[in-house]
Amino acid sequence: xxxxxxxxxxxxxxxxxxxxVVDVSNKFAAKLKKGGYLDKPEKKESKKIKE
Amino acid sequence: xxQTTGIINSSSIRVFLGTTDDSEVVLDxxxxxxxxxxxxxxDITTKTSGGYRExxxxxxxxxxxxxxxxxxxxxxxxxxxxxxxxxxxxxFVIFTNTGAGVTANIGDEQFDIEGYISSLEQTAxxxxxxxxxxxxxxxxxxxxxxxx
Numbered sequence: 001x002x003x004x005x006x007x008x009x010x011x012x013x014x015x016x017x018x019x020x021v022v023d024v025s026n027k028f029a030a031k032l033k034k035g036g037y038l039d040k041p042e043k044k045e046s047k048k049i050k051e
Numbered sequence: 052x053x054q055t056t057g058i059i060n061s062s063s064i065r066v067f068l069g070t071t072d073d074s075e076v077v078l079d080x081x082x083x084x085x086x087x088x089x090x091x092x093x094d095i096t097t098k099t100s101g102g103y104r105e106x107x108x109x110x111x112x113x114x115x116x117x118x119x120x121x122x123x124x125x126x127x128x129x130x131x132x133x134x135x136x137x138x139x140x141x142x143f144v145i146f147t148n149t150g151a152g153v154t155a156n157i158g159d160e161q162f163d164i165e166g167y168i169s170s171l172e173q174t175a176x177x178x179x180x181x182x183x184x185x186x187x188x189x190x191x192x193x194x195x196x197x198x199x
Contacts, residue, residue: 001154012071013140022126023077025067025145026155026198031074 001029006040054158059148063156066117067145068127070135072165075145079125082182083118086146086162088193113164113189115146121173121181129173129183136168142187147198155198163194 005020009032016022024032032038066084067075091109121129135142147161155161166189175181 012069012074014069014074014076023067025073025075025077025147026157027073027145028067028069028075 001026003029003032003038005032005037007037009037055148055150055156060151063148063150065147065149066115067147068142070140070142072143075143076127078117078119079128080120080122081117082120084116084146086113086115086164088113111193113166113193114169115144115162115164115166115187115189116185117187118184119182121183129171132168132171132183132185136171139167141190142166142168144187157198159198160195161198163196164189166190 002021002023005016005018005022007018009016009020014022029038064084066078066081068078069075088111090111092106093109094104095107096104119128123130125131134140142165144164144166145155145161146164147155148159150156150159164187166187169186169188171183171185173181173183
């Protein structure tokens with residue numbers, strides 16, 4: 001299945017930057033998901049400065 | 052998803068491979084792939100076989116062949132394969148049915164094998180695509196499993 005890598009992956013002979021779209025086996029997709037490589041990093045809300 | 056019904060379109064069969072188990076990536080620009088399983092036969096014919104050969108199954112072996120087109124920038128193509136052959140890397144291979152989409156179809160069956168590249172050829176004619184062909188000899192068990 002096609003997945004988009006959300007953070008740099010450098011394991012098992014693969015070296016991919018964040019944003020790379022790769023077509024991987026189901027088992028590899030599950031492994032990437034478990035490792036947090038497919039989840040988009042949450043956007044940090046900027047703190048409003050109180051005047 | 053349920054098991055696919057009817058005759059399967061051969062374009063749906065894809066090969067994923069990598070050097071680590073469960074880290075397989077689709078082989079890019081493949082035009083043809085095949086997997087072959089062989090069982091050697093042990094001849095157990097004796098004088099009491101009534102003039103007909105008698106056999107029992109012996110050693111089982113398998114090989115997989117792939118042909119494709121060469122692209123310098125492929126994620127998993129000829130450049131990666133020649134590196135694996137030169138390094139003598141063991142490859143983990145999934146030979147599966149992705150259906151019309153790009154995801155292996157849950158409920159169908161696939162091959163999960165390990166092996167080494169025994170031959171890899173790059174071909175370049177005149178005003179034609181640069182291509183490659185490869186054979187992987189399987190080592191160990193041939194696993195046929197339901198895609199989950």
